């Protein structure tokens with residue numbers, strides 16, 4: 001599936017929930033069930049510091065596609081991280097660079113990606129893109 | 140005191156909804172809401188007499204200058220300072236601390252000298268001293284706190300020495316709510332003539348402040364935390380210090396005469412008020428202080444103590460909730476964590492319920508470090524809050540616990 005197909009899929013999943021509580025419950029579930037990051041990567045080098053919550057992000061490039069594993073100390077943040085990874089992991093650098101992440105807004109979580117929240121999510125998206133740009137420049 | 144219904148009616152914002160729910164505003168430690176009279180006063184400046192202060196010879200400038208100087212007098216009376224010229228308007232508590240750190244440092248601090256602060260300080264009362272110490276090769280000493288979040292007085296006494304040049308401590312902790320025994324701190328420092336700066340950003344709005352009774356050498360606070368506008372703050376300093384300290388900013392209004400060879404400075408308080416200050420906010424602050432006096436400061440303290448007791452009783456009965464800062468002597472601020480739940484997660488869910496709390500380190504990282512945590516959830520209450528709102532918070536917390 002393309003990045004946009006997955007985004008549309010997520011929007012559809014969230015549209016089943018009218019109530020914000022249910023949306024957050026879904027995020028909490030996603031956060032709790034996210035595949036664990038290899039503890040080796042849960043170090044300062046991979047830490048994206050936000051003042052509200054922290055995100056660890058580890059990229060891996062197999063010569064064609066970039067995949068990511070990640071973690072956060074806050075569960076809701078982690079749930080959103082899981083969504084971002086579902087959309088952006090296993091993609092070519094070009095796909096990542098040209099992606100437009102509209103799903104966050106559409107599922108009503110836009111505040112979570114605002115610079116004022118300082119929860120590490122915006123920095124994470126930036127980091128993912130920068131990583132893709134760096135790889136793209138090298139290949 | 141006025142009835143709670145009448146008090147709440149004075150604050151238009153308290154009627155608003157967030158996410159379709161009644162706003163429950165428990166972030167008063169960060170900033171307080173404004174009564175209509177303050178909003179009107181600021182608006183009136185712009186609708187009827189806006190004009191730069193101390194500059195023009197025209198009617199509007201006279202009115203504006205007079206209103207501004209009236210506000211200064213209101214501040215003087217409110218904190219019972221001896222002289223009007225001991226009241227300097229700044230941009231806020233942060234601006235005030237920076238002013239003292241710079242000017243005092245320039246005048247009195249030598250390499251090897253020491254400045255004492257406490258572990259409870261807001262970053263605004265830490266970083267300016269660190270910067271000054273770096274500039275002057277001086278040393279910053281920190282009074283530790285105990286498990287209840289109180290400063291350890293004996294440790295403070297041990298830190299006082301012939302090298303101590305100044306003690307700068309908060310009157311009340313923004314992160315935990317602890318009220319610091321500043322009177323004792325001042326008395327001890329004064330036995331050897333060491334001046335003391337009190338950060339009143341979290342105390343002035345909660346009770347009676349009398350700088351002459353405290354005998355502090357400097358006292359700072361922010362307008363926006365005492366129901367006044369943002370962008371205005373106060374630096375009170377004893378005349379003997381202010382007259383002797385050099386200005387920290389140069390510009391208009393603070394000078395007596397300027398030539399390229401030599402500039403002489405204006406008298407107090409103008410020496411420390413360079414440039415055009417936020418005079419509409421200063422005027423608004425004067426009105427805010429009138430409002431607070433009108434309600435009665437002893438009454439406010441009593442009301443807020445009752446709210447604190449009610450909240451402590453309600454929250455401590457929730458299983459898995461731990462309160463940080465358990466001193467018997469506190470402003471109406473409660474910091475807490477829920478077992479196994481990140482403060483940011485809890486804060487986000489409470490927000491969705493219309494409850495405004497603050498999460499994180501509250502610009503007081505050393506306090507968090509001393510408890511080995513990286514943040515708390517903070518509910519900071521004031522006189523316009525109600526027992527019902529505390530119940531809503533408690534119910535909200537129970538819901539949060541169930542969700543995670």
Ligand SMILES: Cc1ncc(COP(=O)(O)O)c(C=O)c1O
Pocket residue numbers: 168169230231232233234260261263264309311312313338340341361363502
């Ligand atoms: C104890 C204390 N000191 C200083 C400040 C700084 O105030 P301002 O940001 O208004 O300058 C605050 C604000 O949170 C505070 O709580």
